[in-house]
Amino acid sequence: MTFFKTIKYCLTVVLMVMLVNICDSAYADGMGYSVQAVIPENQIDQSKTYFDLKMTPEQTQNIELEIKSSSEEVLNLAVVPYIGTTNQNGELEYSVEPEKNDSTLIYPITRLISGKQKVTLKPKETKRVTFRLKMPKKAFEGKIVGGFNVYDEANDTIKDSESKKNEVQIKNVFSVVIGIQLRENLDKIKPELKLNTVKAGLFNYRTAITANIQNIKSEFVSDLSLTAKIRKNGSSKVLYEAEKSEMAMAPNSNFNFPISLENQELEEGSYDLEIVAHSKDDEWTFTKKFRITDEEAARLNEEAVEVETKTNNKFLVITIAVVSLVFICMIVLIIVLWRRKK
Template sequence: MEKLVAVLAVISVMISGILIHTETSKAAEMNFSVSAVIPDNQIDKSKTYFELRMKPNQVQELEVVLTNGLARAVTVETSANTAVTNDNGIVDYSNKAPKLDNTLQAPFSKIAEMPSEITVPAKGSKTVKVKVTMPSAPFEGFILGGIHFSEKDDGDKKESGEGVQIKNKYAYVIGVILSENDVAVEPDMKLNTIKPDQVNYRNVLKANLQNIKPVIIQNLAVEAHVYKEGSDKALYSAKQDTLRMAPNSNFDFGIGWNNQEFKPGKYRLKMVASSGDSVWKWDEPFEIKGDTAADLNDKAVELEKDYTMWYVAGGVLLALLVFGLVFWLGRRSRKREED
């Protein structure tokens, strides 16, 4: 029971940050506000997001009130989004059509229905209804998602002395976490693909980490080291903590290549991930192919070229020239003595 209380407490802390106001500039101002209408099956009625105890096949309409304080109508785009984990190791509710994990059985975007947009009258309010239909099969764990609201872009642009500036766009997200029982699900993770890639045109090794259980992984710490096959000297390393993963999701953990070229060959990746009492360890081989390395190196910016082979080749050529010169001088000297 104590373990269950601890799990629920962690989830409560995590979800409390879901109701967010995202702004894209320092001068951001929302033209509308949102407020969840908390229903009777809310687990904790002090929360401002939806944390609901549901049943199999249950159909329920969630309500969110949009308020417009302007003297003009405001059109708001809405969507029910599935929570995923982005490559920064952050739970993300903003993506309307993300690539879903293959272990996710009931995405929130698939079980929730709502209008794609709504117009809120001037100095007025409007209630948006979100129809949620639970899966027919009972499940343990959590379904996590977010109800996303953003003002519709009218296509206008602001002129400035320096040219055209795109108008700022802001969004609200109200979190939704659904469960059917108090069974505590133990987290579990997998290491999937290991591949050379790029982030912002810089060489990075990406290791795909997967949360295969319907539970939120909180305070995730990851440490990774890359070795040349057969060597115990780490070439590249990365370490991050306080990461979070949505239920049944995956993300690419990046190991920076320090602006170095990818070199073809065989390597090993050693990783350790931990969350609370759970620890996962991996020691996996991988290979960087010559054509892949050449292609990525050609696209990379601020790449520090490795000229070692050129230096070696130049040294060998110089040695051959010196040897040839010595040999020629020796023969010339002997020839003079014979004459």
């Protein structure tokens, strides 16, 4: 483990601080502004404080947000629409741009809504920001979801010097998110989960097996719980297992569910993964075979922090055995000498 990797791991703990609120008048604590959705007439439920709109194919509409400053200083804010995703903790996320959209997501909301806007607010000033929404020509079933992320650009990043060895960029983002959900009918879609790739990797810089879980339907999955077990091919002995509940998934999204190896070394070999998933109304069972190569295991073990190697364990066992033997010999010697003296 290099010094840089250790520092990088430590800093990762405080890498990002995110405040996400979907409420009536979302307020960024300490940031000096609040954000409120201007609810239109085609809101499905007028009591909701985020956008939940009944739309038709090719319909165009203006979407407005009201931003109010409570600061004594000028604020330079960014208002950015994002698609709804599921993060690695099994939580709904409306403020991160994924590296790649889910393969089942036909209509990302960012393609239907006009792009990022910048807003300057004088002290105590209130402004409305307008986005243009245009629905696709073809009708769709289910929900298209996303959120408007509002943040102060002055706090977007902590600037550091030019990239050098052993330097890590730290990003702090304090933001308010107002959700948006688009529907063309109120029919409920039955969620459907799928197990995709299973592979060895690192989770928080520790050895793990990750299983990609995908929601292939345009409906939320709520109250999701997962139980995973890993065995060697042909064995009934469970080597590693993980369980997590109270998760949720956005429509047409996926995330990597980690099964921690508890700081144990990754070992080359063929394995079986079994996952049982429960939601509020449904249950799914998945099994999948996967393999870890020598090259993968060696590389990931080298990159991991606090990994307990077999070499270390063997050395520990030998050390304990030697110390125990010496201790026993000392006891025997003391008893022999005492008897002779007596």
